[in-house]
Amino acid sequence: MVAFQGRERQLATIGTLLPEVGAATGDPHPGQCLLIRGRRRIGKSSLVEAFVDRAGVPAVFFTAAGASAEIELEAFTEAVRSSTLPDRAVFDDATPGNWSAALRQLAGVLPDDRPSIVVIDEVPYLVDRVDAFEGILQRAWDRELSRKPVLLVLIGSDLSMMEALGSYGRPFHQRGKEMVLGPLNPAEVGDMLGLAPAEAFDAALVTGGLPLLCADWRPGTDLWQFLSTELANPVSPLLVSAERSLAAEFPSSALGRTVLYAIGSGERTFTNIAQAAGGISHSTLTRATQVLIDKRIVAGELPISTGTSKDRRYRVTDPYLRFWLTFVGPYLAEIERLRGDITLQRIRTGWTSWRGRAVEPLLRESLARLLPDGVLPSAPAVGSYWTRSNSIEIDIVGADRGPVAKQLLFVGSIKWLENSAFDNHDLLALQRHRLTITDDPIPLVALSRSGVSTSGLDAAYGPTDLLQAWQTRAA
Incomplete structure (x- = not known):
């Protein structure tokens, strides 16, 4: 499976939990829980789907969509009905009226004598839309689900919310192991695309190590051939992935996107970002940048020295998003008119300067490793x-x-x-x-x-x- 080049280590890590569930069938609480977090479009859902396929045990996979609590409950019920759980027909006979009843009923149909898998994807949507969902989940886990030999996998793209889900003082604290899924690293990108080391770093900057984008890059193709092909296709993943991620991250906040565009365009200081964002106030920009930092989309960094400094610099953490904000997003109308050739020439002209700055964080991390x-x-x-x-x-x-x-x-x-x-x-x-x-x-x-x-x-x-x-x- 091309999209999982370089993901074998993560698959193996998840795979170690299922035998623990199977070996613990005599334990009063044989269940195991795994919380997976990572940026949008990083391949979390696909990774877990691949794991479920390989595991070959009864499973249900539900993905929340950010709808109302009632609609999400209907979708969850339907997911169980169409799952591979042996007693799933119970949900045909009795439709749960709330989330507490749904999770209790789910626990009732899980096998007692063999492992099973329950996946709830995009958990932050449920936390946001279902009243007291964290508490409901914690009670269901403690009282029913963990008493079955089940691997419960909770997935989320809102990094700060997923991190908080298992933190001290929250209902689900210490009830699950945690995995942070990052992008494919430069070595994995190079192996996947058949590129020499220098070109592998270039590809990592443009794709951000996102498996979906790397899968679109034909092995052995150089950067400019890849960009030429992608810019000629108005619906290519290179063009649309960032827009979809931003729409999900900021469904109703134009300010967050405005500030992000200012940083992505190359502005690094607080004053310059405020000016590029339309002259917004100090307090407004402070709140907006903090939201971006909490979401791990932006990093606010201070110079390293033996003295103190308040000269904070901001940068977009995802290289692909940084590339898109500079070279693609502002020119989508041009690309949609099938003039991606103009966009490509603009990238060629600005590539050396842009790469010189964009590659620095990646190279510093390489050196640290x-x-x-x-x-x-x-x-x-x-x-x-x-x-x-x-x-x-x-x-x-x-x-x-x-x-x-x-x-x-x-x-x-x-x-x-x-x-x-x-x-x-x-x-x-x-x-x-x-x-x-x-x-x-x-x-x-x-x-x-x-x-x-x-x-x-x-x-x-x-x-x-x-x-x-x-x-x-x-x-």
Whole structure:
């Protein structure tokens, strides 16, 4: 199954829970619960569907749709009726009148002598639409469901709500194990698409590691062939996935989208974002950015150094969404007129500049995963440094903690150009910048797409080295 290239580890992790259910049939509470959270369109539902198919045990899979509590209950009842549970016909004879009765009735039709699976997808919709749903679910689990050999899988795309669901003080606290499903990492993207390391990082930036987008990229095809094909198709996943995700994230909030567009267009400071969003007030922007941060769509970061700073910078966390907000979303009308060729040329013109900034967080994370390596130490915090005026920007700062460090471990520069190596000029600039944040001769490191043509660095890494960090982690 193409969409599950690189997902075998997650499938295996979920698969370890089912034997626990089967082995615990003599236990008064043999049930197991798993809470899965991840960004929209990351492949959570498809992953669990693949697991259910492979498991081969009785199962019901229900997906909430954000409708009223009554409509959701009808849909849940229908899902049980059409499931593979052996006693599902009970729901034909008796239709539950509320969610408490529905979950109690579900527990009654689950097998006693063999494992089964119950999947509830998009749980945050139920929490939002059904009064006291968390409490209803907790009581049903404690009193009935957990007494059956069942694996209950709860899935949600609202990251903050799903994280809160199992947190201290909430009804479902400590009743389930948690899994966070992220995008395919650059190594998985490269393997899936048959790309060399440097091109794998490019593909990760454009697709964001979303399986749906990667599945549309024919193996061996280069970036520009892929974009040419996708921009010629007004309904391609590259064009519509972001719009659908945003519609789900902000069904009635135009302000959140406006602020997100401002950040996605390249604005990073609070003042510039406010201006780009139409001159909104400080308090309004503070609330809007906090919502985006809570949803994990935006990150608000401070420079790493031994001093304090209030110069927070904002960025879109999902590389694909960042690409879409810059190059695709503003020009959808153009693409719908079948002039994707104009859009493609615009991307070609702005690609080097955009990629230079967009790739930095991904490369910093790659470096953090790679270390220690015998040259550089492991760094609990790997970020960057800047001043309010931007007169000094240091691409990489490794420290014992962030944003206010006790000890700086190394500093570095990123040069991610096809035909330009990291040279003496870059080294001198990095040495000058090091002096602005420390007098200690801490190591200097360069991340370069096209190699290094100077001496004086303590460490240097290219695309192959950085991709290896992900391969090691995924192994």
